Amino acid sequence: MEKIEPSLKEMKEVESALRAQPIAGINTWAKSRLVDCQTQWEKLSKQVISQKNRLSESQEKAVNLKKDLAEMQEWMTQAEEEYLEKDFEYKSPEELENAVEEMKRAKEDVLQKEVRVKILKDNIKMLATKVPSSGQDLATELNVVLENYQLLCNRIRGKCHTLEEVWSCWIELLQYLDLETAWLNNLEERVQMTENLPDKLDAVNDALESLESVLRHPADNRTQIRELGQTLIDGGILDDIISEKLEAFNARYEELSHLAVSRQIALEQQLQTMRETDHMLQVLQENLVELDRQLTSYLTDRVDAFQMPQEAQKIQAEIAAHESTLEELKKSARSFPPASPECRSPRGGTQLDALQRKLREVSTKYQLFQKPANFEQRMLDCKRVLDGVKAELHVLDVKDTDPDVIQAHLDRCMKLYKTLSEVKLEVETVIKTGRQIVQKQQTDNPKGMDEQLTALKFLYNDLGAQVTEGKQDLERASQLARKMRKEAASLSEWLATTEAELVQKSTSESLLSDLDSEIAWAKNVLRELERRKADLKSITESCTALQALVEGSETSLEEKLCVLNAGWSRVRTWTEDWCDTLLNHQSQLEIFDENVAHISTWLYQAEALLDEIEKKSASKKEETVKRLTSELDDVSLRVDNVRDQAIILMNGRGVSCRELVEPKLAELNRNFEKVSQHIKSAKMLVGQERLPVMSEPREVRAFPDLEKFESDIQNMLKVVEKHLELSGEDEKLDQERAQIEEVLQRGGQLLQQPMEDHKREKIRIQLLLLQKKYNSVQECRSFQRRQVVELSPVFSQYKKEHDNLMKWLDEAEHRLSGLQGVEDEQKLQVSETFFLEQSEGYA
Incomplete structure (x- = not known):
């Protein structure tokens, strides 16, 4: 329309232009056409604006609806994340209940x-x-939202239903647990009620019926508890709490069920025993009443056993049977009901007591039923038995602490005790029967019989008291003696074994090779001694108690105790001394190793300096040699100290210590002699380097003392060779040492004077030869002073090297003996080369 609107304006301009023209038909046509176009344009504009408004409104609605759909989708996503993506993991009932309410x-x-x-x-x-x-796009989104909404509704309903079912299962499980817990409480109460029941048949029967009625509890609730609990645990709902509750419930259920069943069985057995016992009591009571009536009738009619011997034997057999029955009833653990009115006594007591009294009455009547002459014999038998016991009372006095002897006395004492126990009933019956005879005046001398009965009673009581007390003392003495013998034997054996080991270790020379284990053994023995001290204390206490029980045993027991104490103290003293000896030896070995290490370190450093000395200037060489020579004296003293210490260790500690110390000492000696020789050789070389170098051969004036020096050096060589041949301690060597060292010193000074080269070389070789032989003599004396036996591998090696050296020195001397003048200079150089090679090999 915006494009067409300029065309409409142009039409208005054309129409205005045509109106200015005089052509009427064209003006009318143009005007009518312009009016039609304007009319259509206005109509169309209104329609477009109206349509535009409707479209804007629809578009706004579409945007709002789309926004609502997006918000709805976002809410569903949030709801899904908030309510559906949580796992079914609830560890407490509160969490589960909150989840149910939330859903x-x-x-x-x-x-x-x-x-x-x-x-x-x-x-x-x-x-x-x-x-x-727009509706098509929104319809697509709407379908997605509707589908998601429906899915969300279904999932939330499902999860809500599931949680409600889970909660219902949990509540139902708690209800069943409460019901079963109440039943368990009731069962536990019924079981506890059966523990302290009176020994009455009705009480035990009622308790058994009550317990059985509780045990007839159906198992349906327990099955429901198990199924509900397993369902929730499988779903991971409250699994810890449910497992704990079910475990506690099942444990208590099993415990109480087993306890109730065992208690039910015990009650059934107790009920059966009580019924049998009551039946036995009833039968026994009836029989005793019948026997009492029968004996009373005989005594009333003055009928005795001599008149009816068969009846008397029958009655005696019945009484014996009733006594056996009563003994069996007394051994049972139950308590008996009060006596029945027929057997009740003024003293009261249980039915069993009443039956025992009744049986004694029947026995007494039976004794009365017998003739008095039989009573006199029985009284004499009792007196004879008691006199026999009295004659054996000396077994109560024991003088020996030997457990076997004490046990023999105790066995004889037990025989006396058994005899008194067996005769007790007979003595009581005789005394009781005698009292009745005296009371009824059935004897000619009632006073005499009464005195006899009193004496019999006193004798029995006195013997019973002595035997009972003696038995207790002998039992205690036997126990103490056996305990003391066992503990003393164990302690003595250990002390003897340990003492033998100490003697063996202290006399053996091979044990010191493993000092740590020996020291640990000694310390363990000291700790064991402290522990055994408690055993010694226990033996002392047993000894004191045994002295109080066994008269006259003080001396022997004290002697045994003194022996144990002395053995313990001796082992402790020896162990402490042995431990101190081991520690001291260990300390000496450590000091020896430390000294050897210090000297070896110095030797290694000195050897390194001597190896590098050729690379240094003359002044540095001389300074190094002087310093090493000065230090060598101090190290030599330290080496002598180490040698003395090694000799002490090897002489005092045996072969094992020698095997440990001797290789170290031999290696130290070799290294020290090697470094000493190296220092002396370096000292001589430094002295030679200070001599001026001859530019050309020339005649040198002969010193007047050169021939004398050669003579002196030959004499010293002979002296040294003589000492090498003797190979023993020679005091003259100490006197001639100064002369040898003076010759060596003069030779060093002479080599610094100008002379012919071949004479200088000859003198230098002779000096080296003398120095070597002199060092060999010194080394031989050092080995002899340290008492190194020729059987040792170190001495054998040394002897072999010494012989080779002597052989080589003789050969070198022979080579030098034929050299006289300048014509032999070439031979002298060859000999010098040979000499240096061999000297390096023996360094």
Whole structure:
């Protein structure tokens, strides 16, 4: 329309221009055409504006609806994340209950959104009828939203339903647990009620019926508890709490069930025993009443056993049977009901007591039923038995602490105790029967019989007291003696074994090779001694108690105790001394190793300096040699100290210590002699380098003392060779040492004077030869002073090297003996080369 509007304006301009023309027909046509176009243009403009407004309104509605759809989709996404993406993991009932309430609220929220979804659906349908293009897009989005909304509704309803079912299962499980717990409480109460029941048949029967009625409880609730609990645990809902509750419930259920069943069985057995016992009591009571009536009738009619011997034997057999029955009833653990009215006594008591009294009455009547002459014999038998016991009372006095002797006395004492126990009933019966005879005046001398009965009673009581007390003392003495013998034997054996080991270790020379284990052994023995001290204390206490029980045992027991104490103290003293000896030896070895290490370090450093001395200037060489020579004296003293220390260790500690110390000492001696010789050789070389160098051969004036020096050096060589041949301690060598060292010193000074080269070389070789032989003599004396036996491998090696050296020195001397003048200078150089090569080999 914007493009067409300029054309309309041009038509207006053309029409205005035509109106100015005089042509009437064209003006009318143009005007009518312009009016039609303007009319159509205005109409069309109104339609376009109206359509534009409608489109704007539809577009705004479409945007709003799209926004509503987006908000709805976003809300559903949030609801899904908030309510549906959470796992079913609830560890407490509160969490589960909160989850149920939350899902109910979510369900209500979703259902409330249904109205909004329906409004959106109607608005989109209405918009689609008006604007198909926009409505089609919104309809597609609407379908997606509707589908998601329906899915969300279904999932929330499902999860809400599931949680409600889970909550219902949990509540139902708690209800069943409460019911079963109440039943368990009732069962536990019934079981506890059966623990302290009176020994009455009715009480035990009622308790058994009550317990059985509780045990007839159906197992349906327990099955429901197991199924509900397993369902929740499989779903991961409250698994820890449910497992704990089920475990506690099942444990208590099993415990109480087993306890109730065992208690039920015990009650059934107890009930059966009580019924049998009551039946036995009833039968026994009836029999005793019948026997009492029968004996009373005989005594009333003055009928005795001599008149009816068969009846008397029958009655005696029945009484014996009833006594056996009563003994069996007394051994049972149950308590008996009060006596029945027929057997009740003024003293009261249980039915069993009443039956025992009744049996004694029947026995007494039976004794009365017998003749008095039989009673006199029985009284004499009792007196004879008691006199026999009295004659054996000396077994109660024991003088020996030997457990076997004490046990023999105790065995004889037990025989006396058994004899008194067996005769007790007979003595009581005789005394009781005698009292009745005296009371009824059935004897000619009632006073005499009464005195006899009293004496019999006193004798029995006195013997019973002495035997009982003696038995207790002997049992205690036997226990103490056996304990003391066992503990003393164990301690003595250990002390003897340890003492033997100490003697063996202190006399053996091979044990010191492993000092750490020996020291550990000694310390363990000291700790064991402290522990054994408690055993010694226990033995002392047993000894004191045994002295109080065994008269006259003080001396022997004290002697045994003194022996143990002395052995313990001796082993402790020896062990402490042995431990101190080991520690001291270990300390000496450590000091020896430390000194050897210090000297070896110096030797290694000196050797390194001597190896590098050729690279230094003459002044540095001389300074190094002087310093090493000065230090050598101090090191020599230290080496002598180490040698003395090694000799002490090897002489005092045996072969094992010699095997440990001797190689170290031999290696130290070799290294020291090697370095000493190296220093002396370096000293001589430094002295030679200070001599001026001859530019050409020339005649040198002969010193007047050169021939004398050669003579002196030959004499010293002979002296040294003589000492090498003797190979023993020679005091003259100490006197001639100064002369040898003076010759060596003069030779060094002479070599610094100008002379012919071949004479200088000859003198230098002779000096070296003398120095070598002199060093050999010194080394031989050092080995002899340290008492190194020829059987040792170190001495054998040394002897072999010494012989080779002597052989080489003789050969060198022979080579030098034929050299006289300048014509032999070439031979002298060859001899010098040979001499240096051999000297390096023996350095």
